[in-house]
Amino acid sequence: MAGVHRISAGRVTADFFTASYRFSATAIVYNRRLIDVLSDRTTNYLDMVDIYVSRINNPGDIVATYQKGTLIKEELNFIMLATEAEGTSKERHFANRENLPIFISIPSFEIHGKIQWGAKELHVKKLLVSDTQNFLPIVEATATNSLFPEVVFQGPMALVNKSKIQVVCASSLSMKSNLPDRSRGF
Amino acid sequence: MASILVIDDDKDILRLLEFTLKRAHHTVITANDGKQGLVETKAKKPDLVVCDVMMPKMTGYDFCKRVRADSHIKNIPIIIFSARFQPIDRQTALDAGATDYLPKSTTPDALVQRIAELLPASTRVARGMFGLFSLRGGAGVTSLSVNLSVVLTLTQKTSVSLIDLALQGGHASVMLGMRPTSNVAQAIAASQGNFSRSALKPHFMQHSSGVQLLASAPTFVQGLSPTDDSLLNMINGLNSMFSMTVLDAPHILELHFSPILQIVNKLILVLSTDMPSLQSTAIALQGLTKLGMPDENIELVVNQITPYNSLPIDTIQKALKRPILATIPFEADMVKAVNSGKPLVLSNPRSAAAAAIGKLANVLLT
Numbered sequence: 001m002a003g004v005h006r007i008s009a010g011r012v013t014a015d016f017f018t019a020s021y022r023f024s025a026t027a028i029v030y031n032r033r034l035i036d037v038l039s040d041r042t043t044n045y046l047d048m049v050d051i052y053v054s055r056i057n058n059p060g061d062i063v064a065t066y067q068k069g070t071l072i073k074e075e076l077n078f079i080m081l082a083t084e085a086e087g088t089s090k091e092r093h094f095a096n097r098e099n100l101p102i103f104i105s106i107p108s109f110e111i112h113g114k115i116q117w118g119a120k121e122l123h124v125k126k127l128l129v130s131d132t133q134n135f136l137p138i139v140e141a142t143a144t145n146s147l148f149p150e151v152v153f154q155g156p157m158a159l160v161n162k163s164k165i166q167v168v169c170a171s172s173l174s175m176k177s178n179l180p181d182r183s184r185g186f
Numbered sequence: 187m188a189s190i191l192v193i194d195d196d197k198d199i200l201r202l203l204e205f206t207l208k209r210a211h212h213t214v215i216t217a218n219d220g221k222q223g224l225v226e227t228k229a230k231k232p233d234l235v236v237c238d239v240m241m242p243k244m245t246g247y248d249f250c251k252r253v254r255a256d257s258h259i260k261n262i263p264i265i266i267f268s269a270r271f272q273p274i275d276r277q278t279a280l281d282a283g284a285t286d287y288l289p290k291s292t293t294p295d296a297l298v299q300r301i302a303e304l305l306p307a308s309t310r311v312a313r314g315m316f317g318l319f320s321l322r323g324g325a326g327v328t329s330l331s332v333n334l335s336v337v338l339t340l341t342q343k344t345s346v347s348l349i350d351l352a353l354q355g356g357h358a359s360v361m362l363g364m365r366p367t368s369n370v371a372q373a374i375a376a377s378q379g380n381f382s383r384s385a386l387k388p389h390f391m392q393h394s395s396g397v398q399l400l401a402s403a404p405t406f407v408q409g410l411s412p413t414d415d416s417l418l419n420m421i422n423g424l425n426s427m428f429s430m431t432v433l434d435a436p437h438i439l440e441l442h443f444s445p446i447l448q449i450v451n452k453l454i455l456v457l458s459t460d461m462p463s464l465q466s467t468a469i470a471l472q473g474l475t476k477l478g479m480p481d482e483n484i485e486l487v488v489n490q491i492t493p494y495n496s497l498p499i500d501t502i503q504k505a506l507k508r509p510i511l512a513t514i515p516f517e518a519d520m521v522k523a524v525n526s527g528k529p530l531v532l533s534n535p536r537s538a539a540a541a542a543i544g545k546l547a548n549v550l551l552t
């Protein structure tokens with residue numbers, strides 16, 4: 001049986017992170033999934049209601065609350081979701097998904113988790129450019145603040161803003177390097 | 187069973203929790219924000235509060251702090267039930283004075299389970315009514331009813347009544363070694379429709395364990411049948427007298443008897459591990475469904491009345507398409523306990539059967 005997390009249709013409650021703040025808020029997604037709304041290039045904004053603001057160094061304390069607001073999508077670092085469903089696009093399905101360990105660094109955070117990959121070989125760069133989505137879904141995610149390492153956020157899925165990614169590292173048994181094969185010489 | 191205040195600004199969640207908790211036999215009070223919740227808490231002093239964090243006017247954390255600062259309500263358990271699901275949120279809730287923290291990804295059933303664990307013992311067992319029933323005799327319904335009543339009385343340290351609804355010729359008094367001074371029929375006749383505590387009390391006998399027994403008539407009584415509304419009214423009246431009641435139900439499954447079975451919190455269908463009992467149970471399940479008995483209120487308990495292996499539990503479960511809540515293993519001393527008038531859970535408390543009955547009592551209370 002599902003929990004009661006998303007009971008109101010068209011709304012998703014999640015934690016939205018910038019480098020300095022945690023916003024616990026409800027995003028208005030209408031009849032779409034959150035990841036599809038985030039990838040909608042017709043708007044740079046995400047409408048929110050019931051916004052609870054916490055500073056990143058003390059993320060349990062609520063310092064301000066607002067009824068309505070707008071987030072600028074490209075300014076978000078990542079979003080931590082309570083369930084996987086909102087982070088999986090309706091348009092993206094892998095027949096034989098494999099969960100591969102991944103490390104990502106973004107401003108103020110390092111994120112460990114797993115990436116779901118359907119192709120035979122993993123090209124790390126392709127993770128960032130292979131589809132039209134602006135946010136990369138990471139399952140079993142743990143985000144650690146690099147300035148305050150005791151500040152840790154966990155969730156079944158994180159959506160990481162691709163434009164904020166500094167480094168991405170992944171491993172796979174069948175991983176193919178993006179560098180040219182020089183073992184045979186030039 | 188308990189009064190629970192639910193505080194949440196999301197009306198959909200409020201409705202879902204209200205429905206879920208009412209289904210678990212709790213009385214539910216609701217409030218839309220922390221301020222209103224605080225007013226309700228002070229006015230109604232609920233047994234437990236389920237509170238969201240992110241609410242207008244007052245957050246759940248502030249609500250916890252205010253409750254803990256008020257000496258009249260500071261001991262009420264509070265479960266913070268929030269969409270904020272990080273480990274730091276749990277710690278923040280506990281630091282604010284919450285008793286426990288559950289994320290909203292928790293299933294409603296898991297929330298009900300946690301509430302049952304956190305409720306004070308007195309409220310956890312209040313108004314519990316369990317009926318034990320089989321369509322045919324010989325499954326050990328009365329011996330199980332007697333032993334279960336004793337276990338509930340001793341472990342919960344609360345008032346438990348045992349009602350022998352066989353009306354005439356029932357065996358509960360024999361199994362408790364008591365000679366009835368009154369019985370169900372006399373209680374109904376003498377009360378004349380007034381089923382208050384003072385009217386019913388003289389008809390109960392107290393066993394040395396503390397169980398309050400309302401026995402069946404030891405002789406033939408004419409003119410009393412379970413179709414009589416007075417029996418239902420009397421059983422309803424027991425709610426104000428006892429924290430828990432165990433009904434040793436007669437082997438009757440008819441339309442006019444079903445209201446009595448439907449007022450119990452749990453109806454325990456007792457069956458033995460043989461083909462006739464399995465067949466009777468299957469028919470009983472069909473009948474209970476047709477009579478409108480809520481499916482979730484029915485539990486199956488297997489009572490192994492012989493030492494011989496007959497039908498395996500798996501086979502019974504598959505045949506009835508339902509899980510078995512508990513299995514009471516065969517105990518040779520059970521017959522001795524019945525004949526001596528000393529229930530097995532008292533005469534041989536270390537036996538496997540006594541342990542299984544104790545476990546059954548625990549399961550029924552969670």
